[in-house]
Amino acid sequence: MAERPLHFAAFVMNTSGHIIQGTWRRPTARQTDFNSLDLWVDLAKTLERGGFDAIFFADVVGLYAPYRGDERKYVEAGLQVPSNDPSVLASAIAYATEHLGIAFTSSILQEHPFNFARRISTLDHASRGRIAWNIVTNYLPNASRNFGLEGLTKHDERYAWADEYVDVTYKLWEGSWDEDALVQDREQGIHADYDKIHRINHEGPRYKVEGPHLVSPSPQRTPLLFQAGASPAGRTFAAKNAEAVFIVAPNAAAAARDTADIRDRAIRSGRSPHDLKFFQGLHFVVGSTEEEARRKGAELDEWIDYDAQLSHMSGAVGVDFGHKDLDRPVGQLRTEGVQSILSWINDLVTDRPPTLRDVAHYTARNGRITGTPEQIADQLAQWRAAGVDGINVVNAEIPGSYEEFVDHVVPVLRERGLARRDYVPGTLRKKLFGRDDRLPGTHPAARYRGAFGTVHA
Template sequence: MPTPLRFSAFVMNTTSHILHGAWRIPDARQTDFNSLQHWIDLVKTLEAAKFDFVFFADVVGLYDDYQGDWKKFVDSGLQIPSNDPLVLASALASHTENLGLAITSSILQEHPFDFARKISTLDHASGGRIAWNIVTSLSKNAWRNFGYDDITRHDDRYEWAQEYADVVYKLWEGSWDEGALLQDKESGLHADFDRIHKINHHGERYRVEGPHLVAPSPQRTPVLFQAGSSPAGRRFAARNAEAQFIVSPTPAAAQTLIDDTRRLVVESGRDARDLKFFQGLSFVIGSTEEEAQRKSVELDEFIDPSTIIAHAAGGLGFDLGHHDLDTPIGDIDTQGTQSTLLWLREAVPDREPTVRDLALLRSRHGRVVGTPEQIADRLTEWRAAGVDGINVINATIPGSYVEFAEYVLPVLRERGLAQEDYVDGTVRGKLTGRDRLPDSHPAARYRGAFADVPA
């Protein structure tokens, strides 16, 4: 029997996230994103279907201009307005018992001391179900929003991310020893001073004295996600991440990426299986293949190609609105997301991809069309390529997830490709079989590291 795939619902606290224009479908409720009840209803649906995570993407700035300004983003609702997903997490935790809550937060937007405190608080409140998607922010507007003149160069952002991660690791793993919180009513001793430590971090970008103000949560460190596919991003993931989101165009391309990244994981001193891979896919489901294809054509009628291009170009760091469709992507220098360039070259391996390729591929990339049985066949291929989980992209909320739960998951369970029920424990325990990070993870070296360090 194969190992079951893991399933994550890929959402964003906004109207138009990935499949731009789909919010106009009559039964789509993405426009309800301001409503807390909207998200409560969704996580209840996901938990009933035994999804592993609801994963919230996030941005802290506009994408780069399209045709000279940012009007296109406002006109189409392209991730503006968008709300802070971290604010939702405790409410969603109170309406679920097993579903993991994965939150994107950039190294840019919050000081690591305050971020570590919030995450530990949420991990306590949820009973150990918080995950953090580590991002470095690819938007120039985001960097200007936080007082910088321009975006930091791509590889330098990952050096920054490593220091940020080290600070929060020190707080989560090293500031409090096990058993430090006593709460002894008889003696009146609340905590053991000798087992709580200041971290006294002095780095290139941060100085943090500590101690961590929150006692160890069920996981201490949240489950760590990352999405970079550039060489620097994969090295960072190999050293730090427990799960990586990928957008490979084919199972074969995914296998190549996964095998090479697992090599980097081993080189970093970790076990190759310490990093799990979630492939992003969307699904159009029909009772027959003909019905599924018809529904896919109907979906295309709502998709807005120009907004797709504006989003993709914003991530790449240049304005494609001023480029001819046949312009080779390689002719345009960018400090934006390198994973998109890698994905394009994997999808068009025999020549240099163009702007036209980007528009066509992004509008239908990762879309699996067919009957539940045909979809199960495709997911079997992804599983055989080394993919551990699927990041399910929606066309509509809640419809995409209701249909997937009702029609596809039963077939996957028959084939042993989806879990029948949750196991007890934290979300890391459900994902990896252990509640805490393994000793091979770089965060583990901070355990007990500050016991004899003078202030």
């Protein structure tokens, strides 16, 4: 049986400084044009030319926690501020492309689930079923205060909140409208069948939602579901809900361990291990020769703002590293921020206690593959063998990082069966899983199909 091709997504953000900090200063970098719709539409067309499955937008709704006492570094470095709403770009990208999936991040914090479900369904209709939602909680105290909370909600409590949030959306997407409720019968003058549209009457700790959903069933009903939690609570949530899981394993062995763990949790949740696809975050420096690739990597290193890299991690975990000795061991910090980062750096540095200097350098260079297209293909085959289903391609600059990958790496990947040559027709879910456009019956959202049949609108 032939090995399956990998899936590919472009990991971007509607800002100048996303993951690799400082590279927006390079003369060839165009991510400083992030306010321009043309930048994103042109990039989407490049990705579709390269057979990418999706463009994946990260997002935040607040500033990172203080670094050296305030947020000055983030503003001066352009580190995810300014940051625009990625969902606003989705309809334009959908109109300009035919196959590319559009995944965007939206936190449970930032919008009521009723309105969010309506917006997702509208976009899924507009894109003919190519929308994905990256489900996130929130790890930024400033974001919490922006939405009226006193401070950051406790880590595991955020996932309890997420459980209810997705439950509301599942009820709206899967249960509020029967499949054939929208009839549009011109002769009878009946637009929709009243008896096939239902209130959901959800009442929970945080939300009370009567319904019905205001949008008729979209091609996918529920969008394709991404999730990136790596803490124990996050893994349990992903195993129960996600279809695509974004990981940043430090090496293929760690990826094999982590994917096996989440698949086991999925089985315990009553799902199939084949209900999940894992996307590893990687960055590529491509050269026609090994020497050229190394030279380009060294040139890239000269542009990286390592102080901004440390501030990014500092702000994410909620511990101000700005006044600390860079050679100080990170230690076993407990934080309400992104707990997976601390686990990740301990996995990465195994011969000694990791330091803050390690955090700064490895966050910029971990996941980087430098080499010729053939050498890159060799390494991607190893990630595939470790259980990874796809790659979330991180950029140093837009559009250059993706143009190089599409023009030089993708042809080699296709020759080796590591990348698909043609798109599968249909929705994003069908493209990724090769089956129905809708969630499988093993997903928890499926229990709401037909569940509200006696409760009319």
